Amino acid sequence: MIQENMVLTNELGLHARPASALTKIALKYKSNVTLQGNGKTVDAKSIIMVMTMGVKGGCPLVVIADGPDELECMAAIQDLVENKFYEE
Amino acid sequence: MAEIIKGKGAVPGVAVGTVLVLSTDLDKELAKYAQAAPEVEEKKYYAVQQKVAAELEESVNNAKDKNQKEQLAILEAHQGIILDPVLKAGIVEKIRHHMSAPLAVLKTSEEMAQMFADIEDAYLRERAADIKDVGKKIVHEMLGIGQPDFDRGNLIICGEEIDPCVIADLPDGKVTGVIIGHGSTTSHAVIIAKAKGLPTVVGLGEAVKRLENDTRIVLDANQGTVIINPDESTAENYTEKVKKELELNQYYLSLSELPAVTLDGVGVTLAANIGNPKDIDNALKYGCNGVGLFRTEFVFMGRETLPTEEEQYTAYKYVIEKCGDKLCVIRTMDIGGDKPLPYLNIKKEENPFLGWRAIRICLERTDIFLTQIKAILRAGVYGNAAIMLPMIISLEEILEAKAIIRQAMSELESEGRKYVSQIQIGIMVETPAAALMTPVLAKECDFFSIGTNDLTQYTLAVDRGNPSVSKLYSPYHPAVLNLIDITVHAAHSNNIWVGMCGEMAGDPVASRLLVAMGFDELSMSAPSIPKVKEKVRSITFDKALVTRALSQLNADEVTKLLV
Numbered sequence: 001m002i003q004e005n006m007v008l009t010n011e012l013g014l015h016a017r018p019a020s021a022l023t024k025i026a027l028k029y030k031s032n033v034t035l036q037g038n039g040k041t042v043d044a045k046s047i048i049m050v051m052t053m054g055v056k057g058g059c060p061l062v063v064i065a066d067g068p069d070e071l072e073c074m075a076a077i078q079d080l081v082e083n084k085f086y087e088e
Numbered sequence: 089m090a091e092i093i094k095g096k097g098a099v100p101g102v103a104v105g106t107v108l109v110l111s112t113d114l115d116k117e118l119a120k121y122a123q124a125a126p127e128v129e130e131k132k133y134y135a136v137q138q139k140v141a142a143e144l145e146e147s148v149n150n151a152k153d154k155n156q157k158e159q160l161a162i163l164e165a166h167q168g169i170i171l172d173p174v175l176k177a178g179i180v181e182k183i184r185h186h187m188s189a190p191l192a193v194l195k196t197s198e199e200m201a202q203m204f205a206d207i208e209d210a211y212l213r214e215r216a217a218d219i220k221d222v223g224k225k226i227v228h229e230m231l232g233i234g235q236p237d238f239d240r241g242n243l244i245i246c247g248e249e250i251d252p253c254v255i256a257d258l259p260d261g262k263v264t265g266v267i268i269g270h271g272s273t274t275s276h277a278v279i280i281a282k283a284k285g286l287p288t289v290v291g292l293g294e295a296v297k298r299l300e301n302d303t304r305i306v307l308d309a310n311q312g313t314v315i316i317n318p319d320e321s322t323a324e325n326y327t328e329k330v331k332k333e334l335e336l337n338q339y340y341l342s343l344s345e346l347p348a349v350t351l352d353g354v355g356v357t358l359a360a361n362i363g364n365p366k367d368i369d370n371a372l373k374y375g376c377n378g379v380g381l382f383r384t385e386f387v388f389m390g391r392e393t394l395p396t397e398e399e400q401y402t403a404y405k406y407v408i409e410k411c412g413d414k415l416c417v418i419r420t421m422d423i424g425g426d427k428p429l430p431y432l433n434i435k436k437e438e439n440p441f442l443g444w445r446a447i448r449i450c451l452e453r454t455d456i457f458l459t460q461i462k463a464i465l466r467a468g469v470y471g472n473a474a475i476m477l478p479m480i481i482s483l484e485e486i487l488e489a490k491a492i493i494r495q496a497m498s499e500l501e502s503e504g505r506k507y508v509s510q511i512q513i514g515i516m517v518e519t520p521a522a523a524l525m526t527p528v529l530a531k532e533c534d535f536f537s538i539g540t541n542d543l544t545q546y547t548l549a550v551d552r553g554n555p556s557v558s559k560l561y562s563p564y565h566p567a568v569l570n571l572i573d574i575t576v577h578a579a580h581s582n583n584i585w586v587g588m589c590g591e592m593a594g595d596p597v598a599s600r601l602l603v604a605m606g607f608d609e610l611s612m613s614a615p616s617i618p619k620v621k622e623k624v625r626s627i628t629f630d631k632a633l634v635t636r637a638l639s640q641l642n643a644d645e646v647t648k649l650l651v
Contacts, residue, residue, distance in 0.1 A: 012211075013209075014212075015209075015211060015212065016161060016162075016164075016165040016211075016212075016215055016218075017161050017164065017165070019165075019168075020164050020165055020167075020168045023168050024168070027171075043173070043174060045173050046172050046173055046174035046175070047165065047168035047169060047172055048169060048172050048174060048175055048200050048203075048219060049172075049174050051204070051212055051215050052203045052204055052207065052212075054207040054208055054209050054212050056209060
């Protein structure tokens with residue numbers, strides 16, 4: 001199990017589009033992925049649960065990956081968050 | 089064998105086509121559903137989930153090809169929701185506890201939508217609606233309701249009730265008529281059908297159930313009848329009529345560039361009444377000179393939460409931009425107990441038309457009003473907008489509203505937003521109180537617009553939707569005409585313009601009188617514009633007609649004078 005502390009640097013935080021992008025990545029890997037933010041802990045593979053967190057831009061986000069491909073999974077999520085979800 | 093059903097014509101015209109039934113009664117469909125064993129229901133859910141996901145995939149690719157960014161964001165979110173593992177787990181659990189698949193989907197999606205209720209971020213909070221939409225999409229598919237398929241064209245849509253938004257979003261040129269089982273001739277569905285020029289018959293009652301998909305029918309909204317399986321000669325006869333109406337319509341469209349000026353050179357501005365932002369496209373075709381009444385209720389209706397400033401801004405900007413340098417009069421929220429909204433929490437009222445509505449709500453729920461005003465002020469940058477306040481009865485209301493408008497400006501200033509600081513502010517004159525007070529109200533207004541529908545109802549104490557008294561309803565009643573005359577005088581002696589945006593404005597019978605009274609602007613549903621224009625271009629300015637009309641003893645005598 002690995003854990004990374006990140007900060008959302010995009011303007012809107014985990015809005016529908018960023019949430020959808022993050023969920024899509026989490027679903028690609030076998031590992032269980034959990035997000036913690038805004039006082040809530042949710043399954044990163046559920047776009048609905050990710051949106052209900054209501055994490056805003058500039059807020060911290062903890063990502064926990066646990067499984068056979070946890071390293072690759074974490075790297076992919078980190079890349080997405082650091083690149084502001086590849087929004088314009 | 090031909091069968092004739094009698095209803096009431098709501099939007100004149102005729103159509104020949106095939107029936108497309110729009111069923112929205114989910115409860116009834118659910119009750120009819122034959123539930124199988126849990127394993128079977130579960131398999132059914134998976135199958136439908138995959139099918140709907142595949143359809144969404146296609147829509148996503150479509151949106152990508154057409155570069156429709158906003159649609160794409162929504163569709164992608166829907167795609168994520170339909171495959172969501174938590175949603176799936178919730179549904180499967182319910183099915184295993186012997187709930188039917190469609191009910192399990194409906195319940196689970198509603199429960200999950202509920203989790204969004206206390207999210208702080210307004211945009212995310214509204215995603216609850218997306219989850220419900222996806223749930224409904226699956227349920228519709230399971231129950232075989234399906235999304236209506238308009239592609240065949242030449243369809244007459246039919247339902248016990250039809251959601252106004254459905255009519256607003258109809259694809260162009262596929263639907264030629266509307267039939268509503270319930271419904272008065274003035275429901276919102278009818279108003280939109282009118283703006284689109286779709287012949288409409290309402291009030292068929294239970295008989296509407298006899299209309300089944302793909303049945304060939306004739307719709308005669310001039311007579312208020314529907315003919316099921318017409319014989320060849322009847323169908324031919326009506327096809328000929330449809331052709332003639334099309335030709336007449338072509339003629340009317342050809343008037344769009346001509347000015348509305350009487351033979352002796354008196355001009356009047358003919359503007360459009362619109363309800364849905366997209367109505368402006370149709371109205372421009374008919375040659376409207378700006379918008380005299382943009383009903384903003386549709387921004388508020390058919391949804392679970394208040395529309396955001398951003399959503400309203402987009403809707404208003406669309407219309408304002410299309411109007412170019414012409415005026416676009418935006419009426420602020422005019423909602424009350426007759427069209428209750430889930431998020432407004434209006435208590436049941438004995439008399440909603442005399443109750444907490446329109447400006448009365450706005451001056452108390454200033455959060456709603458401020459958001460709307462800010463959206464209008466920001467959208468105003470793209471053209472020439474005006475703000476119109478509904479249901480005014482006193483000067484104080486105007487002053488309070490203006491204070492809130494100033495507050496909106498200072499908030500926008502400190503937020504660093506672009507907005508218009510100079511904007512016309514006027515009122516609807518639709519209560520006898522406002523009409524009688526116009527000499528005072530004019531000092532605080534940039535314009536008046538007379539709403540004859542409500543003014544007539546309030547003056548004559550007649551609910552025109554009530555069949556027992558609707559025959560007493562007439563804007564030609566001398567009492568109403570006198571209030572109108574007072575309003576026009578008050579406007580002109582205070583150097584402000586005066587218009588009319590009730591249905592009377594779109595009635596060519598009234599044109600001669602209204603021009604003589606001195607109206608600066610008449611605003612009406614788009615298809616009426618060329619008819620009124622044709623009338624205006626054929627008459628002369630006859631000041632003496634006003635005195636004669638005002639001195640008649642009843643509405644019948646006035647109309648006799650005019651036709």
